[in-house]
Amino acid sequence: MKLTIDYLEEEHFFGGTVNDGIFMPYSAGFSRDLCVWHAGNQASSFLLSDRGRAVYSEKPFKYEFFSDHIEVEGDDILVERNGDTLKSAYMAMCKKFAPAGKNTIPPEIMFSSPQYNTWIEMEWDCTQDKVLEYADRILSHGYPAGVLMIDDCWCRAYGDWKFNAASFPDPKAMIDKLHSSGFKVMLWCCPFVSPDTAVFRELEKLGALVKKSDGTTAISHWWNGYSAVLDLTNPAATAWFEKQASALMDDFGIDGFKFDAADPEYYDDDFVFFDGSDRSMQAKIWAEIGAKYSFNELRAGFNAGWLPVVNRLRDKNHSWNDDGLNTLVPDGIAMGLCGYQYLCPDMIGGGMVPDFHRDGFVFDEELFVRYCQVAAMFPMMQFSRAPWKVLSEKNQKICLDAVGLHGDLAEYIIQTAKRCAASGEPMIRNLEYAYPHSGYAMVNDEFLLGEDILVAPQLKKGMSMREVIIPDGIWEDAAGKKYRKGNYTVDTPITIIPVFKRIGK
Incomplete structure (x- = not known):
């Protein structure tokens, strides 16, 4: 149907795809087809308006924006108005899409x-010795123990989820050591399966792999090569x-898993799935599997x-x-509006490996610090590149101060998460x-973390001032200066x- x-x-x-937050609210010329492309992040098949309307379907659909209208195409698309605000439209979609009985939060x-994630720090050369050294350095440089994610290349092959003995000769001893140091340990995984292996x-x-329309096993071209796909x-x-x-x-005592991939963009048009559904269902089910494990992380997901x-x-x-940094706040806002409440920005300083190897690449300490400051004000923050290797002592201290601020806010963040679990509201707004x-x-x-904290990070290189919009209420900054509604430099x-804390109405 077309509407x-x-x-x-x-x-x-607003809404649709998380990675399109930088384009929200949408303007003429923007389009997206959720049937085939989620732009490398989570997606939900609804659009929300600040006049209370929602355009939605249980299935992925295509949308395109024009100067005075939207054109949508797909199955069973509905348009409803619930109230007259962005929040009222969002809460209506929460009632329709939120699963029953899922009012819990991830581990505190x-x-x-x-x-902490090994990906940018170690890339494809992740070993037991390097993981242990990384953990030791985290603690010795004053960072608190937390969740340590062992990313790609720990296993023998994709789908063969056993430790590579050459790189990890005694994984049980490694994990025991990490646990004794206060870390929780997660392993990277994906739904891809290396061909020409016993597991394949x-x-x-077993009939457990995605097939092509001719009945043969499908092979996907993804960022690490060519693999079969677990159906x-x-x-x-x-x-x-x-x-x-x-x-x-x-x-081994693994605490949980980083569930990567399952994006529809890695599945061809002639891929056929066991239940006859479209390719987006892979991302939905992958997230539902992830939710079975207390310690989890997902980058993709659909509804x-x-x-x-x-x-x-x-x-x-x-x-x-x-x-890069310019997308963190708008994409974080979009993630919340798409229903993904418990969010973490990408690894501090950026997690795109090819970017660090491009011609003329220059590491920018100021960028790393500003990225860390934004991350510290999200519900969660994640390091990979070791700050002590790439920053001056001065900038290392600034990052440690940001980590300390995040820790100081931990109780507020956790209580906000619990309230959002009960209400369905986003943590970042x-x-x-x-x-x-x-x-x-x-x-x-700028954004709100829960109801009472307003964050207006510096996102411009070399700048030492910025304009801040203060909404209704009485707000106070870290120095104790009070603000009322208005625009400030x-x-x-x-x-x-x-950062501004609301202290009154």
Whole structure:
């Protein structure tokens, strides 16, 4: 079906895909087809307007924005109006899409302490010795223990979820050591299966791999090469995977898993799934599997909001303006509006490996510090590149101060998470969500963490001042200065994160 939806007066739309937050509210010329492309991050099949309207379907659909209307195409698309605000539209979608009985939050340590990931620090050369050294250095440099994620290249092959003995000769001893140091340990995994392996032959015989329309096993071209794909719509495939995960937890004491991939963009048009569904269902089921494990992280997902799942923004560049720092706040806002409540920005400094190897690459300490400051004000923060290796002593201290601030806010963050689990509201909100019809629809460089903390980070290189919009209420900065509704110019030296606490109405 095709629909043309005329705009209401002064109406703005949000939602759809998390990675498109930088484009929200959408303007003429923007389009997205959720059937085939989620832009490397989570997606939900609904659009929300700040006039209370929602355009939605249980299935993925295509949408395109024009100067005075939206054109949508797909199955069973509905348009409803619930109230007249962005929040009322969001809450209506929460009632329709949120699964019953999922009012829990991820483990508190995911919020209270930084997470640490081996990916940028070690790339494809992750070993037991390097992991242990990384953990030791984290503690010796004054960072608190937290969740440590062992990323790609720990296993023998994709789908063969056993430790590579050459790189990890005694994984049980490694994990025991990490646990004794206060870390929780997660392992990276994906639904891809390396061909020409014993596991591939086992799964092919089981009928657990995605097929092509001609009945042969499908091979996907993804960022690490060519692999078969576990068909998550097949109960035999999910049972097989969960058995492998249970063995890792039982045999080695693994606490949980980083569930990567499952994006529809890695599946071709002639891929056929066991239950006859479309490719987006892989991302939905992958998130639902992830929700079975207390310690989890997902980068992709479809209509998987309101689950007790840690959702991370996709890999970002080490850049101020090119899909880097500039996208963290708008994409974080979008993640919340798409129903993904418990969110973490990408690894501090950027998690896009090719970006660090491009011609002419220069590491930017100021960028790393500002990235860390933004991350510290998200519900969760995650390091990979070791700050002590790339920063001056002065900038190392600034990052440690940001970590300390995050720790100081831990109780507030955790209580906010619990309230959001009960209410369905996002943890990170834009001003339009919280203060409707006040002229804030276009504001995407500051955000609210819960109800009472306003964050206006410095996102521009070399700048030591910025404009801040203060909404209704009485707000106080870290120095005790009070603010009421209005526009202000505030100082933002490299040591300062502009944060305002609401102390009155």
